[in-house]
Amino acid sequence: MAKIKRTIKTIKVDADKCNGCRTCEVVCSSVHAKPKYSSVNPAASRIRVITHRLRDIWLPVFAGEYTPAECNGRDKYVIDGKEYDECGFCRAACPSRDLFKEPDSGLPLKCDMCEEEEGGPLCVEWCLNDVLTLEEREEEVDEEVEIDEMEAGLDALIDQYGFEKIKTACARISQKG
Ligand code: SF4
Ligand code: SF4
Secondary structure, eight states: OOEEEEEEEEEEEOGGGOOOOOHHHHHHHHHTSSSTTSOOOGGGOSEEEEEEGGGTEEEEEEOOOBOSSOOSSOOOOEETTEEOOTTTTOOOBOTTOOTTBOTTTOOBOOOOTTTTOTTOOHHHHHOTTOOEEEEEEEEEEEOOOOOOHHHHHHHHHHHHHOHHHHHHHHHHHHHHO
16 A cells, blocks of 8 residues: 555643533534534534543543444543543444434534644634643555545445435435436
């Protein structure tokens, strides 16, 4: 496979500094609303803050890849005496939970690093406690076909309704246009 240079962006999370203000959720959902800034709905955010006040847990987690099947097992972490919920660190939009799914359509959400925004990741910019820090580096990686958000959404629809139904619906819609 051919090698290409790519800028790898990483958002470093210093969870100890997070106070659960959820500004990151507000700004992310708002900038991705259609039209932009037309609504604020943390459930549609691509970053979610896992909170548990009694256990002093404030953990920002970014939406990762869509997966059509849930895991057979579950992970549970205990760090510095704090017990995190099962799947607490998992970034996947998966069938076992509502996290990282668009509330109305149920389609998977994935952090896109605010690629269309000039200033870069808005959650980083708006987190006033310096929990989130953007880091960038150049790396040589295998060239691969990127699965974009639309394709991931189509995958999810096909898993839900089957390929033939989706194909028929697309054909019907194209005739209307
Ligand atoms: S904006 Fe920063 S401090 Fe507030 S919840 Fe998000 S990560 Fe935590
Ligand atoms: S980088 Fe952008 S898309 Fe990703 S969680 Fe932050 S605000 Fe949302």
